[in-house]
Amino acid sequence: MILFSIPKLPSAAGLLPALLVVGSAAVAQAPEPTAQVIAIPPLATVKITDTDAGTTWGLANQIANLISADLKLSSKFIFADIQKVRIPSYPEVTAPSYPQWRSVGAKLLLQGFVNARADGRLTIGCYLYDVQSGRELARQGFAVSTGEWRRAAHKCADMAYQKATGNAPLFDSRIAYVAESGGEDALVKRIAVMDFDGANHTWLSSGDSTVLTPKLSPGGDRIAYTSFSGGKLHVQVAEIGSNGDRPLLPASDETFGPAFSPNGDTIAFSMSNAGNVDLYAVGAKGGFPQRLTTSTAIDTSPSYSPNGRSIAFVSDRSGRPEIYVMNADGTDQRRISFGPGDYGSPAWSPAGDKIAFMRTQGPLSRIGVMSVDGADERLVTNGPSDAEPAWSPDGSRVLFQRFDSASRRTMLATVPATGGEVKPVPTPQGGSDPSWSERQE
Amino acid sequence: MKCKSVLLVAIAIATTATAANAQFRLPVIFPLGRSSPQPSAQPPAAAVPGTVTQGALVAASGTDTIYFSASGATLDPTATATLAAQARWLLANPYATVRLEGHGGPNDSRDYALAIGDRRANAVRDFLVLQGVAPQRVTVLSWGKERPGKVLIGQTLVAAGPRVVTIVVPSPAPMPMPMPTPAR
Numbered sequence: 001m002i003l004f005s006i007p008k009l010p011s012a013a014g015l016l017p018a019l020l021v022v023g024s025a026a027v028a029q030a031p032e033p034t035a036q037v038i039a040i041p042p043l044a045t046v047k048i049t050d051t052d053a054g055t056t057w058g059l060a061n062q063i064a065n066l067i068s069a070d071l072k073l074s075s076k077f078i079f080a081d082i083q084k085v086r087i088p089s090y091p092e093v094t095a096p097s098y099p100q101w102r103s104v105g106a107k108l109l110l111q112g113f114v115n116a117r118a119d120g121r122l123t124i125g126c127y128l129y130d131v132q133s134g135r136e137l138a139r140q141g142f143a144v145s146t147g148e149w150r151r152a153a154h155k156c157a158d159m160a161y162q163k164a165t166g167n168a169p170l171f172d173s174r175i176a177y178v179a180e181s182g183g184e185d186a187l188v189k190r191i192a193v194m195d196f197d198g199a200n201h202t203w204l205s206s207g208d209s210t211v212l213t214p215k216l217s218p219g220g221d222r223i224a225y226t227s228f229s230g231g232k233l234h235v236q237v238a239e240i241g242s243n244g245d246r247p248l249l250p251a252s253d254e255t256f257g258p259a260f261s262p263n264g265d266t267i268a269f270s271m272s273n274a275g276n277v278d279l280y281a282v283g284a285k286g287g288f289p290q291r292l293t294t295s296t297a298i299d300t301s302p303s304y305s306p307n308g309r310s311i312a313f314v315s316d317r318s319g320r321p322e323i324y325v326m327n328a329d330g331t332d333q334r335r336i337s338f339g340p341g342d343y344g345s346p347a348w349s350p351a352g353d354k355i356a357f358m359r360t361q362g363p364l365s366r367i368g369v370m371s372v373d374g375a376d377e378r379l380v381t382n383g384p385s386d387a388e389p390a391w392s393p394d395g396s397r398v399l400f401q402r403f404d405s406a407s408r409r410t411m412l413a414t415v416p417a418t419g420g421e422v423k424p425v426p427t428p429q430g431g432s433d434p435s436w437s438e439r440q441e
Numbered sequence: 442m443k444c445k446s447v448l449l450v451a452i453a454i455a456t457t458a459t460a461a462n463a464q465f466r467l468p469v470i471f472p473l474g475r476s477s478p479q480p481s482a483q484p485p486a487a488a489v490p491g492t493v494t495q496g497a498l499v500a501a502s503g504t505d506t507i508y509f510s511a512s513g514a515t516l517d518p519t520a521t522a523t524l525a526a527q528a529r530w531l532l533a534n535p536y537a538t539v540r541l542e543g544h545g546g547p548n549d550s551r552d553y554a555l556a557i558g559d560r561r562a563n564a565v566r567d568f569l570v571l572q573g574v575a576p577q578r579v580t581v582l583s584w585g586k587e588r589p590g591k592v593l594i595g596q597t598l599v600a601a602g603p604r605v606v607t608i609v610v611p612s613p614a615p616m617p618m619p620m621p622t623p624a625r
Contacts, residue, residue, distance in 0.1 A: 212555075212587070233582065233583060314552065314553060316553075
C-alpha cells in the first residue's frame with residue numbers, strides 16, 4: 001500500500017448523478033457521553049468501473065460501511081441519519097455542502113472517493129470535515145491493490161478516530177494468537193493471524209508441534225513465538241507474508257516467552273541455564289544474547305515500555321511470582337506488585353502509564369491494570385479463568401483469553417482498560433495467548 | 442391382609458440378606474493422603490535384564506512420576522525414595538538415557554508454568570546426577586501447562602498437576618553388545 005498526499009481532487013471529470021442513500025442509518029449502541037455525531041456517506045467515484053473487487057460504486061458503499069463498522073466499535077461516535085440527505089457527488093468530495101450536513105446534526109463529516117487506476121489498482125481518498133466551522137480537518141489517500149481495500153478503509157477510520165478522540169490509531173491492526181482445536185486432552189495449537197475485525201484470517205503453523213505466546217512485532221510484519229518443534233523448547237521468529245521462519249538462537253538451552261522492543265530491533269526472552277530461568281535480550285536478527293537478570297529465582301514474561309527504556313517482568317525471588325520493573329539493560333530492578341495472590345504476564349500499555357497483568361488467587365484468575373509504579377491496582381474482569389492480557393494499539397481495551405465453561409474451550413475477549421463490558425472476539429476455533437499490533441509499512 | 446404384607450416384607454429382607462451374603466461387596470478403598478498415580482493400564486512388562494524400556498523403569502522404581510506442591514520444586518521423601526530407585530536402575534542399565542519432562546500447574550501463567558516446569562525437571566536431574574548418573578544421560582524438557590494429564594484415583598480422573606515424569610529414551614546399544622531380543 002502506498003500512502004500519498006492529495007493536493008487536490010484528481011481528475012474531476014464526470015459528475016455522478018445525485019443518488020439517495022438507502023438504509024445505512026445506524027446508531028451506535030452505547031455511545032459514550034462525549035461521543036460526537038459523525039456522518040459517513042458512501043464514497044464517490046469518478047466513473048463506475050469494474051475491478052477485481054467489484055465495481056467502484058459497490059466498493060464505495062462497502063468502504064463507507066466498513067468505516068462506520070470500525071467507528072461503531074469504539075462507542076465514541078453517534079451516527080447521523082443520512083437517509084434523507086443527498087449523497088455527495090464527486091466534486092463535492094472536496095467541497096462539501098455544509099448546510100445539508102448541519103441539517104442532520106452532524107458535527108463531523110467523513111467522505112471520500114474510490115477510483116480505478118490504469119494499473120488495476122485502486123485510488124482511495126478520504127477527507128474529514130468539521131461541519132460546524134466548515135473546515136477540513138484531515139485527508140489521506142492510498143493506492144492499493146484490489147485485495148487491500150479493507151486496509152484503506154481501516155486507515156480512513158483511524159484518521160477520523162485520531163482526530164476526534166486524540167487516541168492512537170486502532171483499526172488498521174492485526175491480532176496474532178494461538179488457535180486451539182481438538183479435544184481438551186489433545187489440543188492442537190497453531191499460530192494464527194487476522195485483522196482486528198476477524199478478516200483475512202490465516203494460520204501460520206501446521207499444528208505438528210505445540211506453539212505458544214506469539215508476539216507481533218511493532219510493525220505487525222513479524223511474529224516471535226515459543227515452539228516445541230524438534231522436541232526442544234525454543235523461540236522462533238516468523239515473517240508474515242513470506243515463508244521465513246527461523247530459530248532466534250542457534251542450538252541453545254531452553255528459551256521461551258519472547259517480547260519485541262518498541263523499535264522491533266531487539267527481542268527479550270527467558271532462557272534456562274541448568275534450572276535457573278533468567279531474562280536475556282538479543283538482536284531480532286540474531287547475535288550474542290545479553291543477560292539482563294542474574295537472580296537464582298525464576299525471571300520471565302518480559303514486556304518493554306513503549307519508549308524502550310524499561311522492561312516489566314515476573315520474578316518469584318520473593319517466594320511467589322510478582323511483577324517487577326527494571327531498566328532495559330537489567331539495572332534498577334524493583335518490585336511493583338504487592339496484592340494478594342500470584343501475578344503473571346505483565347503487558348506495558350501503549351501510552352506507557354499502565355501495566356496490565358493476570359492475578360491468580362486459588363483457582364480464580366483475573367485480569368487487572370495498575371500504574372507502572374504499582375499504584376491504582378484494579379481488577380477489570382471477574383474470571384474465573386482469564387489470562388494473558390495484551391493491549392489494543394490505542395490503549396483503550398485489553399485483549400485476553402478466557403476459559404468458557406459452556407463450550408469447554410478457551411476463547412479471546414476484550415474489556416475496556418478501565419473495566420466494563422467484556423466482548424468476545426470471534427475466532428474460527430478456540431483461541432489463547434493473544435497479541436495485538438498496529439500495522440505499519 | 443396385614444399378615445400377608447408383613448410376610449412379604451419378611452421374605453424381601455431374607456432374599457436381600459442372602460443375596461448380600463452370596464456376594465459380599467467391599468467398599469472401594471481410597472488411599473488417604475498423597476495420591477499415587479494409577480499403574481499404567483497394561484501391567485509393566487517384566488523387567489527382563491537387558492531391556493531398556495519405560496516398563497522396566499516403572500517395575501524397578503515403582504513409578505516414573507514425581508509430584509510437587511502447587512508452587513514448589515523441592516523433592517519430598519517419597520520423591521527422593523523413588524528417584525533413588527530410578528538412579529539405581531539407571532546405574533544398572535548403563536545404556537539407558539532418560540528425558541525428564543517437567544510440568545507446571547494449570548493456574549500458572551503460560552511463561553511461569555514453563556519456567557517452574559523447567560526448575561522441577563532440573564531438581565530431579567540434579568538429584569539423579571548426585572546419585573552417580575552421568576549428566577549426559579539425562580536431558581530436560583519443560584511442558585509448562587501444555588500437557589495437563591489426568592490421573593485415575595479410585596474411579597475419578599483428577600488433573601495430574603505439578604510433576605516430573607522420567608521418560609526412557611530408546612537408544613541403540615553400542616556395537617559390541619548383541620541387540621537384546623524383546624521378550625515375548
